[in-house]
Amino acid sequence: MTNLLEFQRRVAGAVMSPLNRSISAEANQLVKPNDRLTSTERLNIYHRQYWYRILDSFNEDFPGLCSILGERAFERLSRAYLADCPSQSFTLRNLGSRLATWLTEHPEFAGQHFALAIDMIRLEWAHIDAFDSAERKALGPEDLLELGPELRLALQPYVRLLALRYPVDDLRVQLNQHLNEHGAASNAVSRPARRHIVRRFARLKPQPIFLAVHRVDFTVYYRRLDADEFRLLESFGEGQSIGQALDSALAGTEFEPAELQQKIQTWFANWAQLGWLSSRPS
Amino acid sequence: MPANRFNGQTDFGIGIGLRVPHYQHILERRPVVDWFEIISENYMLDGGRPLAILDRILEQYRVVQHGVSMYFGSAEPLNREHLRRLKALVKRTKTPWLTDHLCWGSVDGRYTHDLLPMPYTFEAAEITARKVREARDFLEVPIAVENVSSYAEFHISEMTEWEFLNEVVEGADCGILLDVNNIYVSSQNHGFDPYDYLNGVPAERVAQIHIAGHSKFEKYILDTHDHPVLDPVWKLYEHAIRRVGPTATLLEWDDRIPSFDEVHAEARKAEQFIGIPVVVSQ
Ligand SMILES: [Fe+2]
Numbered sequence: 001m002t003n004l005l006e007f008q009r010r011v012a013g014a015v016m017s018p019l020n021r022s023i024s025a026e027a028n029q030l031v032k033p034n035d036r037l038t039s040t041e042r043l044n045i046y047h048r049q050y051w052y053r054i055l056d057s058f059n060e061d062f063p064g065l066c067s068i069l070g071e072r073a074f075e076r077l078s079r080a081y082l083a084d085c086p087s088q089s090f091t092l093r094n095l096g097s098r099l100a101t102w103l104t105e106h107p108e109f110a111g112q113h114f115a116l117a118i119d120m121i122r123l124e125w126a127h128i129d130a131f132d133s134a135e136r137k138a139l140g141p142e143d144l145l146e147l148g149p150e151l152r153l154a155l156q157p158y159v160r161l162l163a164l165r166y167p168v169d170d171l172r173v174q175l176n177q178h179l180n181e182h183g184a185a186s187n188a189v190s191r192p193a194r195r196h197i198v199r200r201f202a203r204l205k206p207q208p209i210f211l212a213v214h215r216v217d218f219t220v221y222y223r224r225l226d227a228d229e230f231r232l233l234e235s236f237g238e239g240q241s242i243g244q245a246l247d248s249a250l251a252g253t254e255f256e257p258a259e260l261q262q263k264i265q266t267w268f269a270n271w272a273q274l275g276w277l278s279s280r281p282s
Numbered sequence: 283m284p285a286n287r288f289n290g291q292t293d294f295g296i297g298i299g300l301r302v303p304h305y306q307h308i309l310e311r312r313p314v315v316d317w318f319e320i321i322s323e324n325y326m327l328d329g330g331r332p333l334a335i336l337d338r339i340l341e342q343y344r345v346v347q348h349g350v351s352m353y354f355g356s357a358e359p360l361n362r363e364h365l366r367r368l369k370a371l372v373k374r375t376k377t378p379w380l381t382d383h384l385c386w387g388s389v390d391g392r393y394t395h396d397l398l399p400m401p402y403t404f405e406a407a408e409i410t411a412r413k414v415r416e417a418r419d420f421l422e423v424p425i426a427v428e429n430v431s432s433y434a435e436f437h438i439s440e441m442t443e444w445e446f447l448n449e450v451v452e453g454a455d456c457g458i459l460l461d462v463n464n465i466y467v468s469s470q471n472h473g474f475d476p477y478d479y480l481n482g483v484p485a486e487r488v489a490q491i492h493i494a495g496h497s498k499f500e501k502y503i504l505d506t507h508d509h510p511v512l513d514p515v516w517k518l519y520e521h522a523i524r525r526v527g528p529t530a531t532l533l534e535w536d537d538r539i540p541s542f543d544e545v546h547a548e549a550r551k552a553e554q555f556i557g558i559p560v561v562v563s564q
Contacts, residue, residue, distance in 0.1 A: 002357050002405060002409065003403070003405055003438075004357040004401070004403070004405055004406045004409055005357035005358070005389070007401055007436075007438065008356065008357050008386055008389045009389050009390065011398065012388075012389040012392065012394060012398075015394055015396070015398070016392070016394060029437070030436055030437060030438075031434045031435070031436060031437070032434075032435045032436065032437055034435075034471075034472065034473065035473070036501040036502065037501055037502065041501075042433055042434040042435075043434055045433040045434070045502070045504075046396060046398065046433065046434065049396060050394050050395075050396055053395055053396065054395065086392045086393070087392065087393040087394075087395060088391055088392060088393065089393065090323060090326075090351040090361060090364045090388075090393060091323050091326070091351070092395055131330050131331070132327040132328065132329060132330035132331075132332065132333075133328050133329055133330070134328035134329040135329045135330075157328065157329075158329065158330070215330070218330060218331035218334060219331075
C-alpha cells in the first residue's frame, strides 16, 4: 500500500464522518495549523463542505420524500443514509440509487409512513432515471403493421414502470406546482404551506396504481396505465416475444375478449405514438 | 504562448462557462462568444435534455471540456467507466484540449465530490503524473491540470504547491490550467506570496487561464465563484499574461449567477490585459 493511499484514507475518513463527530485527532496529526485557524478548524471546512454538498444534492432529488416525512425526520434519514451509503459514482446524480433498498433495511427512519415513503422514493428515483437515460430509435405506427408474434420488442431505456401502493404521482405533481410557485428551493416554501402539504400526504389512503415514468420532448411525465397494459409492457421489457407476452401478461385479464382486442389495439397505438417501443438489439 | 501543444495549437480568446440559467438566452439570442467551457460531468449521460442542448451549442460555438471528478491525485486507479463516458463526450464536442484538477477526492471507490488538496510529496507527484499520462493516452486529447484553491496544508508535504505542480506537469508532460483566483485564495489562506507562485510556474506549459470571484471571511477566503473578479486577482492575471502571453481565458461564475450579459461583460474585462507586451522572464 502506498503512503498516499493510507493518507487519503485517513483524510477522507475524517471528512466523510458524521457531522457531529469530532475529527480533532486526525486533524492534529495530518493538518498544519496557521496563525488564524487550528488544524481542526481547517479540516472542518472540508468536513462541513462535504456534508452541505451531498445533503443539498439529496434534498433536490427527494422533495416528495421530505414532504412525507417532514423536514426533521427527512434530515435524520438523509444523514443516516449518506453515512451508510456514501457516493460510489463520479456524479452526484446517483446519490439516491440505493435509497429504496437501504430504507427497507432501516424502516424505522420512515416510521408509520414507511410504505408511502418507499413508493415516493421509487417514483423520485425513476424520475431522475427517466430524465437522462438513453433513447433508441422508436417503432412508429407504420412499423406496428409488420409485428408478428415471434418478434421481441424492447422498452425505451427512459421508460420506467412502477407498480405502487399509493397514488404518489398526484402528490408529487401537486408538490411540484407548489415548489414552482414558491421557488424551487425547498426552504423557500413557507412553513404553513409546507405543513399543509405534509398533512395531505399523511392522510393519503392506499390505492394501487400502475405508472410509467417517461419523457416527451425532454420533459418527464407520469402516465397511469391499466394493470394489463402494465404487465404487457413489463413482459416486453423482460425480453418475451409478443406472442408470449400476450399469453402470460393477459392470462388473468378482467376484460371480455372483444373489449380486450380493442384495448390491445389502443395500447399499441399509444405506445407507437409515444415512441416507447424499439426493436430489441440482437 | 497563445497556441501550444497543450491546448491543441489553438488560439482561443475569452470564454465563459456554459450554465443552465443561460441556455435559453444563448440559444435564442446567439451572442458572440469566443468559446464556452462545459463541465464534462454534466453531459456524461446517455440521453435527455442536457445532451440535446449541448448539440445545439456545438453547432455554433467552440467548446472546451473541464472536468471535476477525474481525481488525478487519488491513489486509486482511474475509473474506467468514467473514462469511457468521457471519451464519448470528447468525440462529441471535439474539445481541442481537456482540463481537470490537480487534486484528489475519492478513496476506495467512495467519492467526496470535493476538490481536496494534495499532500505535496514526491510519491504523490509520481502517482498523479502517471495517471495524467494514462488518461491522455486513453482519451487521445491534450490534458491540462488546474491548481485548486485550498484551506488546509499537510504535515507530510515536502515542497511548495508550485514545486509540486512543476513535478507533476514535467512528469506527465502535460499542460497547466492556471487559475489565478485559486492562487490568490490559497496565498491568503496559507500566507505565501502569490507572485512567487506565478513566477514559479513553467510559462511554456500554460494552456488556459481561469479567473473568478471569491468570498472573504474573517479567518479565511472561500473560493465561491459567486462574485465579479476582485482587484488583486486582476493584478495577478495581468502579471500572468506578461509572463505567459495572451492565453485562452475563462471566467468562472457558478453560484448566484447573474444575467448572461453581466457574466460576459465581466469576462471581457480581461481583453484589456490580453494585448499587453510579454516580458521574457528569468
Ligand atoms: Fe478554476
